[in-house]
Amino acid sequence: MLEKKDITLEKAVLIGVITKDQNEEKSKEYLDELEFLTFTAGGHVIKRFTQKMEMPNPKTFIGSGKMEDVRQYIEAHDVGTAIFDDELSAAQERNISKILNIKVLDRTNLILDIFAQRAQTSYARTQVELAQCEYLLPRLRGMWTHLERQKGGIGMRGPGETEIETDRRIVRDKIALLKARIKTIDKQMAVQRGNRGKMVRVALVGYTNVGKSTLMNVISKSTVFAENKLFATLDTTVRKVVIQNLPFLLSDTVGFIRKLPTQLVESFKSTLDEVREADLLLHVVDISHPNFEEHIASVDKILGEIKSSDKPTIMVFNKIDAYKPEPFDVNDLVAVKTEAHYSLEEWKSTWMNKVGNNALFISALNKQNLEDFKKRVYDEVRKIHITRFPYNHFLYPDYNYENLE
Structure with missing residues (x-):
């Protein structure tokens, strides 16, 4: 591959x-x-x-x-x-x-090892270390001799390297310490989120490596790290974005994946709070991936687990520039057309039937259809903004207030 x-x-x-x-x-x-x-x-x-x-x-x-x-x-x-x-x-x-x-x-x-590589801030490193310790605890028996034999490399980063982890009691103490540290930082982050006031919050969610960070960079004109590898983004990044003089907060969150370790879901609870507290979700999908619909299902499952599946959501199908349907011979009498043969137009029709105008098809890398994307996001943010700041209605003289129920 x-x-x-x-x-x-x-x-x-x-x-x-x-x-x-x-x-x-x-x-x-x-x-x-x-x-x-x-x-x-x-x-x-x-x-x-x-x-x-x-x-x-x-x-x-x-x-x-x-x-x-x-x-x-x-x-x-x-x-x-x-x-x-x-x-x-x-x-x-x-x-x-x-x-x-x-x-x-x-x-x-x-x-867990990839997360250990990607963690840049002390908070992310603490979260990863907690997840690694919880994974390691039931596996301590006989593990030190194995670690002693294999120095460094994949799977050997983080707390797994140190001899101290061979003692269950010490690992449990370490877990308690890390949880206390995370709890303290969680309170600080909650205060930070509270200090943002009532500004509308929009969160990018999606499977890992679907182009969330690239889209974040294009929309917010920031320089969030983006790379064609899994979990390129680990720390949540929040940027103030302004579209047509309407400001809102946009956050780029860690990517989801099938079979996501339960330890990570728990230890990254505060990171996922950005999703929980968002007013609008932009569910970014890599439409060029042959199994993108399963990726959507995996993300929806995790959103359900963190009680965020009922939030207003716009489906953003990214990487249309890379989409290539499998060839289909209409003259082959025994051939059966499947979703693998769908054109982009057929996928648009399919998802428009499912979610109406809440399906957008773009290329963040090549900036295709980004104006349509910005307009759709602006319209949705404006609806939320008007309900939150009704005294600013003079900013939106063309808005139909009868539809705010």
Whole structure:
């Protein structure tokens, strides 16, 4: 999927399963995403292993025969890291480590490691450290010898490196300390949000790597870090934006992902407060991704979990410049047209039927349809602004106040 010839990247293999709940196509899709996560963390995937099973093996995740295949391949190709697509139990991780004798990570560990890389502020680093400690606590037994054998690299950043984490009591004390620290910062951030007054708040939400930061930069003329890697943005950025003399606050939030570790959802609670307290959500979608509708469902699920699914939302389908439908031969009598063959116009028609004019199709990178985007956001912010500041109605003489119910 990704070509990277940098010899400094760690060689890794990916391991996934095909079950009744996760067919072959779905398994491949998850492994594609896991490979991108590995690339983001600084690794180079040289091989994938999958096995059809009723359910993952409770001891070693995959069967003994397949595990032996993995072990032989690792030895023959000097691979240093094995990454599993699902979260491993403490027992599974220990058993697999003994067999493979290399670093063993799961999807959760990998995501936590990327977050450890991306955390720029002390607050974000505290949040990541808390999530790592909570992940580490049930896995302490026998872990130090494993860490001692594998120094540095993917999955070894943050609190997992230090010998102090081998003691459960100390880890629990550390978790309590981090939670107290976060609670203090949460209060400070709540005060900061309160100090913003009644200004309308708009939050960018969406799957990771859909172009939220790029859109933020274009609209607010700021320089938020944007990169074609997962979780390029970790710290929430808030900017004051003015469209047609109407000011509002725009926040860029951390991207969501399928199988998002519960530890991160909890430890990043305050970051997600920007979403909870927003008046309007801009749900940014990468329409060029073949599974963008599943990404939408994943984001909607997390919005539901943080009690934000009922907020006014505009669907912003980004990266239209990169959208390429699969070719469809109308003369092929047995061919069946699917959503993969939809043109952009067909997708527009589909989503307009679902959400009306709350669906926009843009390219933040190439600035396509941005004027339509700005006008739609302006109209929605203006409605909220008028209800909040009715004495400013003279600013909007053309507004129909009868529709404010």
